[in-house]
Amino acid sequence: MSVDPLVLGRVIGDVVDSFSPSVPMSVIFNHNKHVYNGHEIFPSSVTRKPRVQVHGGDMRTFFTLVMIDPDVPGPSDPYLKEHLHWLVTDIPGTTNATFGKDLVGYEMPQPKIGIHRFVFLLFKQKCRKTVRNPPVSRERFSTRKFAEENELGLPVAALFFNARRQATARRR
Amino acid sequence: MAVNPTATMEELWKDISPSPLHCHDHRHSSSSPATAAARQDMIFQDFLGPPPPTSMLGHPTGGHYGGSNLSSSSVVNPPPVTILSLNTGKEFHFLESPSPFRSSSISGNLQRGGLANVSSAPFSCYPFESLDNSTPALPCFGAKKRTNDSDTGSGDRRHKKMIKNRESAARSRARKQAYTNELELEVAHLMEENARLKKQQEQLYMASAAKLPKKNAFQRSSTAPF
Numbered sequence: 001m002s003v004d005p006l007v008l009g010r011v012i013g014d015v016v017d018s019f020s021p022s023v024p025m026s027v028i029f030n031h032n033k034h035v036y037n038g039h040e041i042f043p044s045s046v047t048r049k050p051r052v053q054v055h056g057g058d059m060r061t062f063f064t065l066v067m068i069d070p071d072v073p074g075p076s077d078p079y080l081k082e083h084l085h086w087l088v089t090d091i092p093g094t095t096n097a098t099f100g101k102d103l104v105g106y107e108m109p110q111p112k113i114g115i116h117r118f119v120f121l122l123f124k125q126k127c128r129k130t131v132r133n134p135p136v137s138r139e140r141f142s143t144r145k146f147a148e149e150n151e152l153g154l155p156v157a158a159l160f161f162n163a164r165r166q167a168t169a170r171r172r
Numbered sequence: 173m174a175v176n177p178t179a180t181m182e183e184l185w186k187d188i189s190p191s192p193l194h195c196h197d198h199r200h201s202s203s204s205p206a207t208a209a210a211r212q213d214m215i216f217q218d219f220l221g222p223p224p225p226t227s228m229l230g231h232p233t234g235g236h237y238g239g240s241n242l243s244s245s246s247v248v249n250p251p252p253v254t255i256l257s258l259n260t261g262k263e264f265h266f267l268e269s270p271s272p273f274r275s276s277s278i279s280g281n282l283q284r285g286g287l288a289n290v291s292s293a294p295f296s297c298y299p300f301e302s303l304d305n306s307t308p309a310l311p312c313f314g315a316k317k318r319t320n321d322s323d324t325g326s327g328d329r330r331h332k333k334m335i336k337n338r339e340s341a342a343r344s345r346a347r348k349q350a351y352t353n354e355l356e357l358e359v360a361h362l363m364e365e366n367a368r369l370k371k372q373q374e375q376l377y378m379a380s381a382a383k384l385p386k387k388n389a390f391q392r393s394s395t396a397p398f
Contacts, residue, residue, distance in 0.1 A: 007359070008350035036358060038350035075343060076336055114340075115347070162347060 005037035011119050011160050015082070015143050023056035023063070023093075025041065025046040025122050025157035035120070039059040049097075049106035052120065056156075057093020062125040064089045064152060065097055067106075067118065068143055074113030084141040085109065085118065085130050089131040109163050119143075119160040122153035 006012045011044045012019070027035040029050040035041070054063055067086035071078050091100035109118050121143060125131070131150045135141060147153065 002353040003349070005350040005354040008346050008353060037354040038347060039354065040351075076340060114341075129268055162362065 006158055006160070009038050009117060009160060011070075011117065011158060015068065015119055016121065016147075016155055016158065017144075017158050018156035019156075019158075021032065021155075023054060023122060023124070023156040025055065025120070025159060026053045027051070027120050027159050028053075028079060035159050035161045037160055038162065040115075040164070043163050043166045046118075046163065047108045052088075052091075052095055052097040052122075054091060054095060054122065054157075057124070059092050059093065059094065060091070061093040062128050062130070063091040063093065063100070063156070064123045064125055064131055064150070065091060065100065066121045066123070066143055066146065068121075069111070069116050069118050071111075071114065071116040075115060075117075078112055080140060082141045082143060084135060084138040087131075087134065089125070090128055103131065104138065107138065109167050111117060111163050113165075115162050115164045117162055118161050121155045122157040123147060124156050126151060 002171075004012070007018075027050045029035070029041065029046050030048070033041060033045050033050075035050070052065055057063065061133075064086040065086070068082040068084055070082045072080040072083040075129070084104055087104035088097045088100040088102050091097055109116065130152070135146065147155075
């Protein structure tokens with residue numbers, strides 16, 4: 001019996017508590033790069049925001065998407081965790097993130113030290129405009145705290161990929 | 173100057189006052205390392221000073237390799253003089269493995285170029301630097317004679333590094349496992365979807381096939397009135 005990749009990758013544990021995914025979600029970079037849990041993607045492939053599709057809910061339910069990096073500045077000593085890369089609210093069910101509101105714009109991953117996880121989390125809002133105040137800073141973000149403050153509860157979906165500093169072309 | 177077995181390392185080093193590559197004076201001195209090298213009684217390590225910068229700062233001749241009072245007679249006996257033999261060897265046994273390597277490659281260079289071969293200086297410094305970084309228990313000469321703090325400090329450092337490496341390895345294993353599990357899940361999901369789509373396709377085909385015979389059957393149509 002194989003363990004959930006979210007548990008193995010310590011997304012459940014480091015970022016959020018254990019939850020049951022109830023709304024399928026897909027994250028696709030550049031039209032063809034699907035995000036699969038624990039798979040590695042080049043930073044050059046994730047320079048622009050992906051297409052995040054919510055495969056559930058209905059047009060009257062609203063979702064919040066959070067993208068964070070829990071491994072800043074490096075996975076062995078992430079004393080700056082977490083770093084907020086993207087925050088979209090009021091995404092209507094069955095649609096994608098472009099239908100929501102970017103409270104914090106997409107910032108491309110730029111891992112400096114080690115191999116980082118980049119986590120997408122989807123929360124179901126109680127109603128529209130639940131998240132009123134955008135976080136003041138991307139630094140030292142806490143997904144748990146954010147969810148608590150905005151009464152979002154546990155996530156309904158999560159996806160993560162790995163990325164490391166892209167090797168620059170070197171003259172040999 | 174006789175080598176006193178009970179002398180501390182610092183004293184020994186002061187006595188030796190090593191004078192490697194940039195002091196050309198030594199060539200003229202009879203007790204210089206240059207002649208010693210020519211006699212092949214000494215190896216290159218003898219020319220290297222105490223580990224910079226600690227010992228060098230306290231060196232009586234200033235911050236550079238200097239002094240010409242190298243008494244080669246006492247130092248070179250018994251040949252070959254290495255750091256190992258300068259002391260009783262209990263302090264420097266850890267140098268045993270690297271030093272033969274270096275002496276073989278460097279002393280040959282010395283014999284060719286003499287002490288004034290400054291170009292070998294970077295080469296000589298480098299192995300020690302890399303040693304310093306990679307093996308905390310094996311720094312430059314005389315380091316073992318430093319205070320106990322550095323001993324326990326290096327032990328701690330090693331321990332911490334080991335822990336860090338273990339964690340890194342555990343993360344790596346977890347990553348690998350998560351990747352594999354996700355692949356398996358995806359495969360199962362895709363196979364399921366594939367089966368479902370095939371079934372759906374067949375059903376649609378059957379539905380359309382059920383309609384076709386009726387369509388292809390000849391039907392009576394009204395003939396022309398004429």
